[in-house]
Amino acid sequence: MNPVNEPLTDFERNARVLLEESVSRIDGRTRSRLNQARHAALEAAAAPRRAWRWRSYTLMPAAGVAAALLVTLVLFNREPSVESPVLEGQHAVEDMDLLADSEGLELMDGWDGPFYEWASTENEGNVASDG
Amino acid sequence: MCEFATLESPYSMPVALHGDLDLDLTDPEAQTRSRALNQFLAGVELKAFKIAQAALRHEDDALDAVQDAMLQLARAYAGRPPQEWKPLFYRILENRIRDMQRRRTVRGRVMAWLPVRGEDEGEEPDPIAQAPSPDPQPARRLELEQAMTALERSLGGLPRRQRQAFLLRTLEGMDVAQTALAMGCSEGSVKTHYFRALRALRAELGDFHL
Structure with missing residues (x-):
């Protein structure tokens, strides 16, 4: 078995040369698109999402409590139906x-x-x- | 068991699971980190594209995969130590490639029911591509071209893990430990995949000389 961390054989060296050559031949359009992708990724990482997340996490329990209160009020204030389902039918x-x-x-x-x-x-x- | 073995699919994990790792560019430390990340991504993007292209055999899909991997790394792992970026990046990229291959398989099954239409149908030949090359050594260039085509074709025929091990080691120059982190497996498995890839490529290409 060929230990991976030992010096490369001729075959591996040649393969590396070929692969690096193919990388160097990547056309300008692709390079430009990769460049744009990189900048987009960095901008996305720098986007101010933290403040929004902080607010949303802080408001989440309050919103939950408010929703629960609203449901409780609606359920308790609702007038019970006096008519049977048969009459409704x-x-x-x-x-x-x-x-x-x-x-x-x-x-x-x-x-x-x-x-x-x-x-x-x-x-x-x-x-x-x-x- | 390697450190990232539990990150089965970092690509598909929600960003929030990784904690607050956004780069605040008003902070000088974050600016330094952003510059370092930019430098890192600039250093790997071309090789990553080649690796994705070898797996997906489609330029636009390869670009999409690299772009997604960059985005995921920048968003979720920018806060990690820079020496971890490379294996993480290639781990994310590989997951993305695998997702795309799965989707393509499903799409292929659906498209098999539709009428066939050639990709280049109706397209005019590109006159610039057909123009004679100004290269002073066309014979040497042709030789390299043919060797590259043969190598890329053989790489495309390798099983996924073997191709991954071979490219991470040979093209990206990662050592066994880093390759194991990137592939999410043990160092022993990396050695096995790499050895099998070498044997298969040699059997197909012979000891090609440049």
């Missing part, structure tokens, strides 16, 4: 009927919002005075 069927009903759509064409609001308040007033 019935409403869905009714909605489908309304949508499929062509008369309903015609009614929507002549929608008179203020009138119905007035009629609704009148009705509520009558109920209250009756009570």
Whole structure:
């Protein structure tokens, strides 16, 4: 076996000469691109990422706590649904009927919002005075 | 077990895992380090390109691999002692080459289903490349050219680890210990790969004389 750290044989020396020759023949365009790549790498290493990382790591626990509080508030303040899933299903069927009903759509064409609001308040007033 | 054996793929590791190693160029020490890094990269970039080209056999891919290795070294390992840069750089480069070869294998499988189109199809011959050479020793140049082509072709046919050991030792001039660090294996393995590479190249090229 040829010990790697011993002096090179003729074959190895010749191979080295050839390889170094091929390196010296690398064209200008490739050299220029390697040069650009090197400068890009050095610039990237010098880019101010540290401050950004410091801020992001510092804010991360605070953001986590805020998100957890928000989720807790939403869950506790949400009104429980009084309707069973079966009833909700019935409403869905009714909605489908309304949508499929062509008369309903015609009614929507002549929608008179203020009138119905007035009629609704009148009705509520009558109920209250009756009570 | 070598020092970098645990860094299985430094290329694919997130930068944050390596700690804060960014170079702050307002700091004089960082400026010195940046200059040293620039000098180091300038010293290895051409050989690294040749090594990548021998493995990938594609100029643009080789350039991409070297560029990625430079970037990774500068970002993640600039803070390490400069004597560690070379084995680290070649370790990163080799990982990058391997990633690209894997991707190419997958791409090749996909492309096998598509209609074949020649790479040079429709391209005009380059008149500058075809012009006669002004070299005063065209015969010698041709001889070197042919020997180089034969060597590069034979290198391309070697198994990956053998080619890596041979090029790191012969072209980059790294010793066994550095080569072992760069290859992520033991010094004994380096010797074995190198010996097998030599034997294979000799069998194919003979004792070529220059």
